[in-house]
Amino acid sequence: MTRFQCLLPAVTLCIALVYPTTSTAVDAQAAMSDTNGQPLGTIDLIAAPTGTLLRIELNGLAPGPKAIHIHSVGDCTDPSEGFVASGGHVNPNDRAHGLLNPDGPDAGDLTNFYVHDNGYAWAEIFTPLASVNGRVGATILDEDGAALVVHTRSDDHSSQPIGGAGARVACGLIESVR
Numbered sequence: 688m689t690r691f692q693c694l695l696p697a698v699t700l701c702i703a704l705v706y707p708t709t710s711t712a713v714d715a716q717a718a719m720s721d722t723n724g725q726p727l728g729t730i731d732l733i734a735a736p737t738g739t740l741l742r743i744e745l746n747g748l749a750p751g752p753k754a755i756h757i758h759s760v761g762d763c764t765d766p767s768e769g770f771v772a773s774g775g776h777v778n779p780n781d782r783a784h785g786l787l788n789p790d791g792p793d794a795g796d797l798t799n800f801y802v803h804d805n806g807y808a809w810a811e812i813f814t815p816l817a818s819v820n821g822r823v824g825a826t827i828l829d830e831d832g833a834a835l836v837v838h839t840r841s842d843d844h845s846s847q848p849i850g851g852a853g854a855r856v857a858c859g860l861i862e863s864v865r
């Protein structure tokens with residue numbers, strides 16, 4: 688009993704040293720804003736053992752289901768043009784768009800999230816298809832960076848080119864925080 692009591696703190700310390708904060712390490716963040724340049728909140732990109740967890744907390748979007756994707760260019764400087772500068776999806780293997788598409792998905796594809804009637808949204812989305820530094824799947828932060836883009840409607844996950852998600856209503860440059 689005494690031996691166990693002595694060992695337990697040591698084991699806990701060992702685990703803490705071997706796995707330093709991996710479960711909650713924020714790799715990168717995207718400060719999102721809308722087509723009027725209004726800030727909406729932040730999306731965290733958290734490194735996970737088999738992919739990336741996106742933690743979304745936004746305020747000020749129109750209510751309803753929304754598509755969100757990882758777009759391939761880190762440029763959100765054209766809100767009045769509808770964020771076209773953020774390019775298409777991160778898609779190094781040239782796959783078709785859509786999590787439900789037999790020829791997909793592309794590496795920027797993500798599940799939808801929901802904006803409440805008061806404009807507030809909180810969600811976690813997991814992708815095994817990409818990571819900030821390329822440790823798992825496609826590399827999000829390549830030479831020309833990347834952006835998270837929210838669309839006005841939900842993604843049907845199969846039709847081309849973007850699952851019927853419509854206009855780009857919010858954009859955030861993905862920036863490393865490490």
Ligand SMILES: [Cu+2]
Pocket residue numbers: 755756757758836838849
């Ligand atoms: Cu998109």
